Amino acid sequence: MPNKHFVSADQVTPAFADQLIARAEAFKAGAEPQLTQPVYASNLFFEASTRTHTSFEMAERKLGMTVIPFDPTHSSVTKGETLEDTLRTIAAIGVNVAVIRHPEDAYYTPLIAADVPLHLMNAGDGAGQHPSQMMLDLMTIHEEFGHFAGLRVGIVGDLAHSRVARSDMAMLTKLGAQVTFSGPKAWYTADFAEYGPYVPLKELVPQVDVLMLLRVQLERLTEAETREFSAANYHAQFGLTEELAATMPKQAIIMHPAPVNRDVELASSLVTGPQSRIFTQMKNGVFMRMAMLEWLFK
Amino acid sequence: MPNKHFVSADQVTPAFADQLIARAEAFKAGAEPQLTQPVYASNLFFEASTRTHTSFEMAERKLGMTVIPFDPTHSSVTKGETLEDTLRTIAAIGVNVAVIRHPEDAYYTPLIAADVPLHLMNAGDGAGQHPSQMMLDLMTIHEEFGHFAGLRVGIVGDLAHSRVARSDMAMLTKLGAQVTFSGPKAWYTADFAEYGPYVPLKELVPQVDVLMLLRVQLERLTEAETREFSAANYHAQFGLTEELAATMPKQAIIMHPAPVNRDVELASSLVTGPQSRIFTQMKNGVFMRMAMLEWLFK
Amino acid sequence: MPNKHFVSADQVTPAFADQLIARAEAFKAGAEPQLTQPVYASNLFFEASTRTHTSFEMAERKLGMTVIPFDPTHSSVTKGETLEDTLRTIAAIGVNVAVIRHPEDAYYTPLIAADVPLHLMNAGDGAGQHPSQMMLDLMTIHEEFGHFAGLRVGIVGDLAHSRVARSDMAMLTKLGAQVTFSGPKAWYTADFAEYGPYVPLKELVPQVDVLMLLRVQLERLTEAETREFSAANYHAQFGLTEELAATMPKQAIIMHPAPVNRDVELASSLVTGPQSRIFTQMKNGVFMRMAMLEWLFK
Structure with missing residues (x-):
């Protein structure tokens, strides 16, 4: 089964918006998450964004995910590694979902084309999307x-x-x-x-x-x-x-x-x-x- | 009920000091913490301080709190946000207690006056307090x-x-x-x-x-x-x-x-x-x- | 009982290599870890190394350890503290194992000589070891x-x-x-x-x-x-x-x-x-x- 990604507001049909809103309102009212397997998440913020970063950190923990810290400013990215290889690496290490904020517009397009083996959640790209x-x-x-x-x-x-x-x-x-x-x-x-x-x-x-x-x-x-x-x-x-x-x-x-x-x-x-x-x-x-x-x- | 804060050594009467010492000695002897609800903590260190930071991180985990990371050097603070708004933000996100180290003396006074909706623990302010x-x-x-x-x-x-x-x-x-x-x-x-x-x-x-x-x-x-x-x-x-x-x-x-x-x-x-x-x-x-x-x- | 350390490839005899490989392959096949007590780990990366750092973070969590974050670039090290004192500090705070990457060759030799009271795991030293x-x-x-x-x-x-x-x-x-x-x-x-x-x-x-x-x-x-x-x-x-x-x-x-x-x-x-x-x-x-x-x- 290919990995699902949430990268663009264009993915969101009115019906899908309704479904997500209903689920989010249910969580707010106390509904329990339904993850059926252990999930490891990493948040890769190549740009500063306190509230989005902290909000995802909280959401992951409330879902029962394990968060593996990753600081791109201290990373191999600074040794010339491609973003694709960074993601293949954290996937190999066992991370299931990468939440990414990146200054480049649509940074995720080549990653999806290369079929990186984990889920992508776009937390903002350049002047582009912020679903x-x-x-x-x-x-x-x-x-x-x-x-x-x-x-x-x-x-x-x-x-x-x-x-x-x-x-x-x-x-x-x-x-x-x-x-x-x-x-x-x-x-x-x-x-x-x-x-x-x-x-x-x-x-x-x-x-x-x-x-x-x-x-x-x-x-x-x-x-x-x-x-x-x-x-x-x-x-x-x-x-x-x-x-x-x-x-x-x-x-x-x-x-x-x-x-x-x-x-x-x-x-x-x-x-x-x-x-x-x-x-x-x-x-x-x-x-x-x-x-x-x-x-x-x- | 208003939020309790621990910001100043001036809060500590001799009786309160005795009570805290007794409880800390009990923890050292193996007593179990008595938090009756899930607690989310964030440590906001606007100044470097390894030992205090690490010590609070350990204390929070030993109390069974969930720690939400927050790095002020990568934060919206650098986009001109006030400290009050940063705290209102992390409170809205679900953080219950903020442990803060800040270079400004008595940084907490306006925060308490503004009634920020979470608990404050002062981990050191300027040349001021370090309770x-x-x-x-x-x-x-x-x-x-x-x-x-x-x-x-x-x-x-x-x-x-x-x-x-x-x-x-x-x-x-x-x-x-x-x-x-x-x-x-x-x-x-x-x-x-x-x-x-x-x-x-x-x-x-x-x-x-x-x-x-x-x-x-x-x-x-x-x-x-x-x-x-x-x-x-x-x-x-x-x-x-x-x-x-x-x-x-x-x-x-x-x-x-x-x-x-x-x-x-x-x-x-x-x-x-x-x-x-x-x-x-x-x-x-x-x-x-x-x-x-x-x-x-x- | 003195603390065990894993600092050098020279420690690894062929028999020990076989034992570690067998255990790692067992973990890959789904074996459960056998830690008999709660363990607190800290990763002290004095040099950037994404994959090694992230890999240890994952390994610690899969073993059920609690990871206490420690950022040496924000640390008392910058206030002139010796590495020995930094390690004595985190040991006093309750950390049981320090995973260290350091630019200095054999940085661990004086630490072991000083009998620092926690386990050391070398994650790379200078142009030296990377076991x-x-x-x-x-x-x-x-x-x-x-x-x-x-x-x-x-x-x-x-x-x-x-x-x-x-x-x-x-x-x-x-x-x-x-x-x-x-x-x-x-x-x-x-x-x-x-x-x-x-x-x-x-x-x-x-x-x-x-x-x-x-x-x-x-x-x-x-x-x-x-x-x-x-x-x-x-x-x-x-x-x-x-x-x-x-x-x-x-x-x-x-x-x-x-x-x-x-x-x-x-x-x-x-x-x-x-x-x-x-x-x-x-x-x-x-x-x-x-x-x-x-x-x-x-």
């Missing part, structure tokens, strides 16, 4: 509203650098939600226009059910963008200020993939406010990753 | 003598940079011990004078029950201090040489928070000698940390 | 042929920098195999000549049962060697090309300690080809390390 983040976003929305059809979702901010925005908009559209965009207009490129209109932030906020704020990825800005960037200006023009938040519908929720730049994407006081689901997203992330990892072994 | 080191020192003295009242404790060396010296002198005084100080006189500042006199080392050594040697923290010296520092000179003037050690009372013990600079604070041959309790301190550290961590969940 | 690599090589050959006597083993390549080549040639000779060498002639020094002749690669390949290719350790070459080195030239002159591989006997196997430099030591297509045992070596490494670690506690 577990998309799935925990969907779960958080589903948990709140019970459905997706007709929901008004505003996605605001650093669209250009966001791997999450692209997957989320595509999947939410498939699921029947209406997506609109805001933030700096230069970041609203043609691929977003296919999915929904650009709306000035002051018009958008009073009309949403879900306000997804994207992180300004300061570390990915070009030199010129960095020179021009001012946190205070961004906040005033494109951030969710306290004043603006007061115009949100009462049932609406605020989401953010984190880490948050407080007083940039949103006012610091809103981070733990009643409409914020930012830490709920993180909590849900563990249960969703449990569902995704368990699926690999079904 | 688990104080407690393992007390345990080691108690184990040796069975009491504190009337014990003569000499604290020698780098008082100025020692977070341990301050807590130890205060607590030992409360418990009825008599504290005296020695070492370079420039490091004997007014706050120490309140607790006990300065005594030249040759007079001090023959009169002690406990000789606490402090580590010369070369990495914290000023540039000028570093230029002037000579290991051989320090050892001759302020170190415990073999000759001087011969004048110690037979029942007296040598303590040191480690890592030791051999042939600086004390002669190399004394490190594993019959009066040394340096490795006993480390052994006791695990049992004391078990008692402190268990207390958080009682 | 677990030797043992997994022997296991892989034994698994293939069922014996050593009369086997023709060709060892090819970077003899000068290889800690494995020296142990392997000595042990294989003791076990009755015939060793020959090839590769750049400058690396075939007098100590190798004692064990077997130098044979040009084209003559060697058709005559072997086992072809052991050694990694070109680019990171250990001198500056002059690095300037002169060309991967394509090395491959053409001293590498196993596809053409040359076609002249190998059908029953012969290809071994390599990895990480492989593809298209340097051997053609990329051969790495996972039918005669390659490279990933078998890694798989066997876990079972052999289980046998070696278990032996420490027998």
Whole structure:
């Protein structure tokens, strides 16, 4: 039997999304995992990402997996080994699933083509996919509203650098939600226009059910963008200020993939406010990753 | 119920010290831990500290906790996240207790004010507190003598940079011990004078029950201090040489928070000698940390 | 009872090698480990080595040991602590076995002389010993042929920098195999000549049962060697090309300690080809390390 992989948001049909959300919600309600054999997992983070890394570590342990530590920054990769050979090595050592974060887009395509003998779980690739983040976003929305059809979702901010925005908009559209965009207009490129209109932030906020704020990825800005960037200006023009938040519908929720730049994407006081689901997203992330990892072994 | 924290030596009353020492001694004698629920722990070391880190890792496992690794040097902290948000994140992920070492004095005060939703255990802050080191020192003295009242404790060396010296002198005084100080006189500042006199080392050594040697923290010296520092000179003037050690009372013990600079604070041959309790301190550290961590969940 | 250590290939008599191979093969076939007490292990890697580190991590967990993480690059070693004191510390904390990789040749000699109170397992020292690599090589050959006597083993390549080549040639000779060498002639020094002749690669390949290719350790070459080195030239002159591989006997196997430099030591297509045992070596490494670690506690 070939190994199953979870590498791309494109794998997720609406029916599969429903199935994963149902399983993750069951885990959150206390369901027991159903792994029928001992599983050894390794997390290969070639890029720093605290919350994703820690979340997978927790999910693996809650599933009863044994986690074998692997630090790519101390690895043979630095001795010129190919990623394929690194994975063949840890598979030979007995690791059954590799959770990988890597700076290169679609790093997993040649690995799957080479038929590496273990399961792959993509924890983010370059500016490409981040399927577990998309799935925990969907779960958080589903948990709140019970459905997706007709929901008004505003996605605001650093669209250009966001791997999450692209997957989320595509999947939410498939699921029947209406997506609109805001933030700096230069970041609203043609691929977003296919999915929904650009709306000035002051018009958008009073009309949403879900306000997804994207992180300004300061570390990915070009030199010129960095020179021009001012946190205070961004906040005033494109951030969710306290004043603006007061115009949100009462049932609406605020989401953010984190880490948050407080007083940039949103006012610091809103981070733990009643409409914020930012830490709920993180909590849900563990249960969703449990569902995704368990699926690999079904 | 609010979360309990163990952040400061100031929390420790003499009665509480007795209770923790009794529990740690019970663990050393083989008592079973009494955690009534699964506990997930993370160790956030923003500063290097092998022995404290490893000791907590061991204590957590001996208590049956699951340890979720977290490397702050690879973390979102480097993407500008606040410490509060990092802790809210790992709490959302399911971590129940964070053991933290941080270079900033009293880093925990704003965290507790913000009511972060998990237990905090301070493993050392800047030049401030290091309560688990104080407690393992007390345990080691108690184990040796069975009491504190009337014990003569000499604290020698780098008082100025020692977070341990301050807590130890205060607590030992409360418990009825008599504290005296020695070492370079420039490091004997007014706050120490309140607790006990300065005594030249040759007079001090023959009169002690406990000789606490402090580590010369070369990495914290000023540039000028570093230029002037000579290991051989320090050892001759302020170190415990073999000759001087011969004048110690037979029942007296040598303590040191480690890592030791051999042939600086004390002669190399004394490190594993019959009066040394340096490795006993480390052994006791695990049992004391078990008692402190268990207390958080009682 | 003094602690047992496994530090050198010189400890391994032919009878002991047979015993370890039998035990490792039993583990591979599903035998249960026989540790009669809880064991705490720490892996101290002062040099990067993914596969060895990960392999020991797996072996320890499969034996049921508890692994206490220890990162020497964040350790008190950087505060000037001696290696002896680091080991005394982790022993005091409760660690029973330290698996160590260290850049210094025979780093373990003073530790054993000082009688450090825990078991030592050498995972490689400088250009010296690497007993677990030797043992997994022997296991892989034994698994293939069922014996050593009369086997023709060709060892090819970077003899000068290889800690494995020296142990392997000595042990294989003791076990009755015939060793020959090839590769750049400058690396075939007098100590190798004692064990077997130098044979040009084209003559060697058709005559072997086992072809052991050694990694070109680019990171250990001198500056002059690095300037002169060309991967394509090395491959053409001293590498196993596809053409040359076609002249190998059908029953012969290809071994390599990895990480492989593809298209340097051997053609990329051969790495996972039918005669390659490279990933078998890694798989066997876990079972052999289980046998070696278990032996420490027998």
